[in-house]
Every structure is written in C-alpha cells, then in structure tokens.
C-alpha cells in the first residue's frame with residue numbers, strides 16, 4: 001500500500017493516473033475507461049495480460065495508444081479486433097464508438113475469460129467475444145484492428161479474408177511501420193488490397209503513434 005505522506009516504497013509499482021488531457025480524449029466514456037484501467041491494475045498481472053512494468057504507463061502506452069485507431073474507423077458497421085488479448089485496442093474502440101458492433105477475436109481461453117469478464121463488468125452491449133484464431137473466422141467486417149499480434153505481412157495474410165469490400169485493416173505500429181509496409185508490399189498486392197498508408201497520429205503528450213491502413217477496394 002502507498003503511504004500518502006512518504007510516497008511509494010522502493011520497488012513499488014504505482015499505476016499511472018489519467019491526466020486532464022486523457023479525460024478529455026475519452027470524454028463521456030472516461031468513467032468506463034477508468035473502470036477498465038482499474039480492472040487491468042487489479043487483475044492484469046495475475047491473469048498474465050500485462051507485466052507490472054506496464055502499470056506506470058497504462059494510460060499513455062496502452063489505452064491512449066489504442067485510441068489512435070479511432071479516427072480511421074468507419075462511420076458505421078462492424079469491427080473485429082484480432083488478437084485482442086487484454087482488450088486492446090478492441091475494448092477502447094467499443095467504449096469510444098458505442099455505435100459500432102465490435103467482435104473481439106482471441107484464441108487463448110484464459111484471455112477469452114478475461115474479455116468476457118470485462119464485457120459484463122463494463123456492460124458493453126456492442127461487443128461480442130469470439131474464441132478463435134483469425135484464420136478460422138469466416139465473417140467479414142468493415143474494419144479489422146490489431147495491435148502487437150504479428151508483423152504486417154503476417155497480419156495481412158491473417159486478416160485480408162476478414163475484410164469486406166471497402167473495409168480496412170488498421171494496425172497499430174511503432175517505429176518500424178514504414179519498414180513493415182515495405183516488406184509487406186508483395187503480400188498486400190497478392191491479396192488484391194490497396195497499397196498501405198501510414199497515418200501518423202500525435203496522441204496525448206505529443207506521443208507519436210503510427211496506424212497502418214490497408215484497404216480492400218470496392219469493386220467498380
């Protein structure tokens with residue numbers, strides 16, 4: 001426990017608190033996002049979802065980073081978050097866009113249990129949890145999101161069958177985004193998708209996040 005007068009003890013992990021900017025970013029969804037953050041603080045390590053070192057940067061590195069896909073989501077329709085794990089970015093997408101139907105696709109049973117627990121706790125009626133590997137899913141979506149699941153070439157192979165005409169893969173990537181795009185050029189072309197676009201998003205605290213978008217063209 002943190003002694004308020006003396007501050008945290010040596011080696012003690014103090015979860016990051018949401019700044020004013022973060023509250024503004026989440027707007028009306030902030031209290032639900034905070035509930036999600038508290039669940040991750042309480043259970044994330046125990047359930048093997050996040051390491052203790054992640055807690056001091058829970059908002060900036062995880063929740064705010066996940067929100068970077070939001071500007072590229074479709075105006076309406078369905079979204080699949082592939083390899084959702086702790087619920088990133090899928091739960092954040094569902095909170096910020098309650099008008100979209102979000103499916104969290106995750107093969108590992110204990111992570112599926114966690115995601116189902118989150119859906120009940122946050123009362124997310126726009127979310128379905130599906131235990132599956134991406135390659136087993138036969139449905140198509142208006143957008144597919146993914147974060148820390150695979151490099152772009154593999155991700156395109158896994159997710160291109162899930163994209164409707166005009167639908168986009170939105171992959172959260174770091175500094176290697178452009179390199180991964182270059183490496184995936186042939187796979188993208190073979191899957192008959194449009195060339196990848198790298199969107200640079202400046203998030204809270206001037207943090208730069210890259211969202212790689214790969215779209216399935218509409219038939220003329």
Ligand SMILES: C[S@@+](CC[C@H](N)C(=O)[O-])C[C@H]1O[C@@H](n2cnc3c(N)ncnc32)[C@H](O)[C@@H]1O
Pocket residue numbers: 082083084085086087088089105106107108111132133134135146147148149158
């Ligand atoms: C490193 S974790 C990232 C989890 C989450 N997206 C995040 O950013 O915290 C990768 C996740 O992808 C899942 N995964 C791996 N291969 C997959 C596949 N073929 N289809 C769907 N999910 C997959 C794993 O089970 C794991 O939960």
